Amino acid sequence: MAFPALTHAAITVTDLDASTRWYTELFGSSPVLDEDEESGTFHHTVFALDGGMLFGLHTHTEPGPADAFDERRTGLDHLAFAVGRDELDSWTTRLDELGIAHDGVKHAHYGSGISFRDPDGIALEFFAPPA
Structure with missing residues (x-):
């Protein structure tokens, strides 16, 4: 059985409006989705990229740590x-x-x-x- 391809990536951002504008400029297209997720725990905007990949930006209703992204930390x-x-x-x-x-x-x-x-x-x- 072949391992499946990635369908989407989602990242958590601090300012959804600013990040949505930034990624809209980078991608050269607007999000295809901008909504509160059904569970009510996060809001997301989602971009459709070439090849069928989706790229999401999330903000959560519960605050998270205030520290900045660091690729040396376990995770992304x-x-x-x-x-x-x-x-x-x-x-x-x-x-x-x-x-x-x-x-x-x-x-x-x-x-x-x-x-x-x-x-x-x-x-x-x-x-x-x-x-």
Whole structure:
């Protein structure tokens, strides 16, 4: 039996409106869903990305810890969006146009990527496997 693909990723954010605007600019599209979840424990906005992947932003009714995201803590390290190697320079330009700080294109034997962070400091990456 083959292991199933990921269908969605959801991250918790501190300011849903600000993060929704930021991701709308990054993705170049608006959320397809913006609602209180049925249980009443969180509100989410959800984006539909190419390939059928969903990306959600959550805020919870119960407050959580006030500390900032840190990929060295057990849990999420980063999220990577699949791109072709020939698209990396275009994404660098797009991030620059949006005023999003990044480290430029980095190359390694396992692939190439551009690292950047969202408004909550969550580590994100555009990643291209080796040619």
